[in-house]
Amino acid sequence: EVQVVESGGGLVKPGGSLRLSCAASGFTLRSYSMNWVRQAPGKGLEWVSSISSSGTYIYYADSVKARFTISRDDTKNSLYLQMNSLRVEDTAVYFCARDERGDGFDVWGQGTIVTVSS
Amino acid sequence: DIQMTQSPSSVSASVGDRVTITCRASQDIASWLAWYQQKPGKAPKLLIFASSSLESGVPSRFSGRGSATHFTLTINDLQPEDFATYYCQQAHSFPVTFGGGTKVEIK
Numbered sequence: 001e002v003q004v005v006e007s008g009g010g011l012v013k014p015g016g017s018l019r020l021s022c023a024a025s026g027f028t029l030r031s032y033s034m035n036w037v038r039q040a041p042g043k044g045l046e047w048v049s050s051i052s053s054s055g056t057y058i059y060y061a062d063s064v065k066a067r068f069t070i071s072r073d074d075t076k077n078s079l080y081l082q083m084n085s086l087r088v089e090d091t092a093v094y095f096c097a098r099d100e101r102g103d104g105f106d107v108w109g110q111g112t113i114v115t116v117s118s
Numbered sequence: 119d120i121q122m123t124q125s126p127s128s129v130s131a132s133v134g135d136r137v138t139i140t141c142r143a144s145q146d147i148a149s150w151l152a153w154y155q156q157k158p159g160k161a162p163k164l165l166i167f168a169s170s171s172l173e174s175g176v177p178s179r180f181s182g183r184g185s186a187t188h189f190t191l192t193i194n195d196l197q198p199e200d201f202a203t204y205y206c207q208q209a210h211s212f213p214v215t216f217g218g219g220t221k222v223e224i225k
Contacts, residue, residue, distance in 0.1 A: 035214070037162075045154075045162065045205055047214035059212040095161055103209045104152030104167035111161060 002026035002107055004079075004096045009112030016086050020112055022079040022096030027107075030055075030074045033099040036081050038092035039111075048094070049081065064090075086116045120144050120208050124217035130225040135196045139220045141189045141206035150210035153182055153191045156219075157202045165204075166191065193222070 008020040022034070036048040049070040050059045058070055069082040079096055094112050097105035121144035131137050141151065149169035154162035164173045166182035169189060179194040193200055201224055206217040 044219045045156075045207075045216040047207075047216065050212065050214070061213050099209075101167065103150055104164050104173070104207070105154075105162070106164045106167075106173065108161035108163070 004109040006096050006109040006112040009114045011115045017084045020081040024077045029077045034079045035097045037095045040092040091116045122217040128221040130223050132225045137193045139191045141217050143187045146186045147208045147210035151189050152207045154205045155202045
């Protein structure tokens with residue numbers, strides 16, 4: 001079965017760091033572009049970051065640029081999001097999502113909750 | 119950045135109704151548009167890609183159309199399981215952007 005499972009969320013103080021993981025199964029991560037998308041409580045979807053299948057192209061939303069880093073470990077078939085200098089407004093459910101054709105995210109995880117609060 | 123504007127923000131409908139949701143892009147995105155369905159506490163589910171292509175396993179009562187800056191998602195013969203929030207997303211260029219969402223509620 002094709003699936004992705006996120007982990008690593010939790011409660012962190014403003015200014016703190018957290019590393020999210022996304023473990024893929026049923027497909028080879030390096031064959032696809034992968035993304036992080038977040039959803040603040042009661043709000044809509046916000047794209048956070050993308051990494052191309054080759055790993056050559058990486059993109060970030062302005063809201064997280066210079067604070068978040070997306071990466072991938074092909075030996076573990078896993079995607080990561082290193083989040084530094086966290087802010088209260090980063091509080092959200094973070095989803096990992098696969099982009100099969102470049103025109104839509106076809107596989108999503110269940111999400112991991114990140115809460116930034118003092 | 120490309121802004122995606124959805125309307126309406128919510129709609130009340132009954133089982134069996136037809137519902138149409140509109141999504142407008144702030145610039146020409148050709149057919150680089152996807153539609154998602156999200157239920158409370160769940161991950162979004164891809165319904166439509168490339169403006170009008172139905173994702174595998176999605177019922178045929180869902181259909182999408184449009185190009186450039188104007189797109190629509192239509193749900194024919196609304197079923198109980200269709201009550202959810204729907205989002206459009208442009209895949210034309212980074213940053214990827216989503217519409218604000220349309221909540222389809224039971225009348």
